[in-house]
Amino acid sequence: MSTTAIQGSPKLVSKCPSGPMSERWDKHRFDLKLVNPANRRKYHVLVVGTGLAGASAAASLAEMGYRVTVLCIHDSPRRAHSIAAQGGINAAKNYPNDGDSIRRLFYDTVKGGDYRAREANVYRLAQVSNSIIDQCVAQGVPFARDYGGLLDNRSFGGAQVARTFYARGQTGQQLLIGAYHALMRQVGLGKVALFPRREMLDLVVVDGVARGVVARELTGGAIESYAADAVLLCTGGYGNVFFLSTNAKFSNATAIWRAHKRGALFGNPCFTQIHPTCIPVSGSYQSKLTLMSESLRNDGRVWVPKSKGDRRSPDQIPEADRDYYLERLYPSFGNLVPRDIASRRAKEMVDEGRGVGETAMAVYLDFRDAIQRDGAPKIREKYGNLFQMYERITADDPYHVPMRIYPAVHYTMGGLWVDYNLESTIPGLFVLGEANFSDHGANRLGASALMQGLADGYFVIPATIASHLAGRKLPKVTTDHAQFKQVEGEVQARLRRLLAIDGRRSADDLHRDLGLAMWEHCGMGRSDAGLSKGLAKIRALRSEFWENLRVLGQGEELNRELEKAGRVADFMELAELMVLDAQYRKESCGGHFRVEYQTEEGEALRDDANFCHVAAWEHTEEGGAMRWNLHQEPLSFEEVKLTQRSYK
């Protein structure tokens, strides 16, 4: 495809404040308009999604006095996928006195993201990180504590300071429960109207401003409209485009994709994080992949046999025949290199024919030496629940047999483009958490996703939403407006079309093929030729989808196949944009690895002269086919000098 880029696009005004980095957020908040407390109840905010970003935003806005409506795809807001995060949440508290600071967390995050994030956003994230911990503790989040009763920290994912707060292996659940409690308190007080089992199927834009959504009630199939003065999408990432990922089954791209098709630009869609420590695929029935917390790499040693095709069982492979390749290649970081590097190296070992296990699609994560050094009880205390989870899934005991791990899709750094206020290119449409293209650049560091979701919801949006509510004229719009009727009609027509295909293959079956094509051509190692092949496969699959899909039943009932079909239809389109973006970005950075662009040592080779920007794609249609215009937001690095990342 030939791409004409619009550099420094007028559509992409970041609204980043100027001045000293450490004062920008403060200055910006002072410059923002305010809505006075008595007027807040006049404004109606619609929040879609109840993960960390959505629940924290909805609760905080309701506490301030706004009228809030919340849509939730699950039966309860507490089930959103934030709940599955195991490891922890970063903050620059420096409680351990090991040299951490807001500046260091900012620096590590910019560098970890391989210089593809906005500096001012990342600095703000590091600044509010400390308030997040205070807020969560005040809510009763039971973080780990030491015997003095104070909070415990650990180091995580390549950080050289201990800045990660955690709650056993379920930090995500505890933080989400904190936000969920705050949300349910507002529901109980009548300040939030909560609608569970609702799936947003389209965005309604009136006179260029986002004024609501059309959703489907999932138990009876009714199509419903919700009008508001501002719409917040907090609907998570799109890793499930790969079918197999660590994401939950409900996690999908429909909300952001529909908004994209209504005019919201999509930023860096190809930036995908592939997590190095997941339980490998065991069979074709596999429905999802399970993450093993990255904290395991603190004590486990990663290795494969030195020679290809060595099929001996691990206990029969002597030390001399093992290759502890991360320790060999990265003597100073060893097994703790960032996620993108650990993942890519594992793939290389498997591609060389040195993979292990029955499928030869795995590497070992071995605790033998740690158990010899510290004793099994110590290891059990640290990782007992993870070892148990591993054994339950694989029937192997990691105390005696090394774990088999392999990378899996985990997080998407790309998402809808937003300015410093978290507002998309559609006025009145705000995007929070993983759903936006966010603060993680081309690679997210461990324990930073929870931080970003809560920063957006608790502290950023409560301040920035006023820029829209107080700054624009918002004539009263109700769901009787013609535009709502129009969109409802379009949603109904799409559902009818899915039901009418009457083909032979299930949505899951087609989705699985899409995932394989994406994994093969737009996964850990991407090449121009491979991406072209991937694009052809995606287009062929999309055609087959619309000819050969089978959905039984009706729209007016609980119909899981119909729900899945709608999501897969959108994944089939998003996949194409991801491939185009990956093909366009002729450099390697973070999780985006183009095999043509690497250093002699096989590390990602950025091209700062040509690609130090956000690629934001505008959807258009041409003769019924999807086309995209590319807009660029240049990134400048004033505080953290652009250098080649090195973890040697």
Next chain:
Amino acid sequence: MSGGHDHHSGGLNLTLHVWRQKDAQAEGRFETYALQGISEHCSFLEMLDQLNEQLLREGRDPVAFDHDCREGICGSCGVVINGQAHGPDRETATCQLHMRRFHDGDTIYVEPFRAKAFPIQRDLVVDRSAFDRIVSKGGFVSVNTGAPQDANGLPVPKENADLAMDAASCIGCGACVAACPNAAAMLFVGAKISHLGLLPQGAPERRRRVLAMVEQMDRDGFGNCGNIYECEAACPKSISVENIARLNREYIVASACERPAVERIGD
């Protein structure tokens, strides 16, 4: 991720009796299905996925069931398997149960969680919003987003923090209710009362919280604890029945000390 293969020999042949019910109003019944060649390495839900693929091929309605994370933390899934909520394995949610637990030729009964407070919506899907209603009445600390004190300004004895964490690990799946002959929600409510009550942050609202939550629990039609402890046995997170004892103690103290009318809390 790609290129996986089924490394089982032949797999399991199973007879399934699955509860089918069109919607909340319709009458339900068991339907019987034969499944062949199920890998012992797949999870119980992946077995149901394969049943649904088979039904779809045959032009029959797939079985609706709730599920999401499939790693035992979201609490969405949950069915009664051969009479046991979440099936035969202790500390295991349905999604984490694997087919190696079963044998070739087994007959398996699959039913929804049954309780008056959890109306069936379709097949194996039930409505557990009663739990959210209980939480909305008092299952929180009334603190607005803002600038609370420094997180380390309030030390919590490690023993209390650990006990609170034990209780907070509840995933809200509702297996405790399904397993209880009285369909009581006291393990769920007890866990919430313990989590918040054991921490200094939750102390100011202790009494009002327990009264308000129990009142809503009764209003939603949950039963009372009969000390049978099936709830703890079915709980995928092994929440202890000690939490029910704590709930009872807190309730008695609160009933004796508070004015009878429960004020709306959270303001």
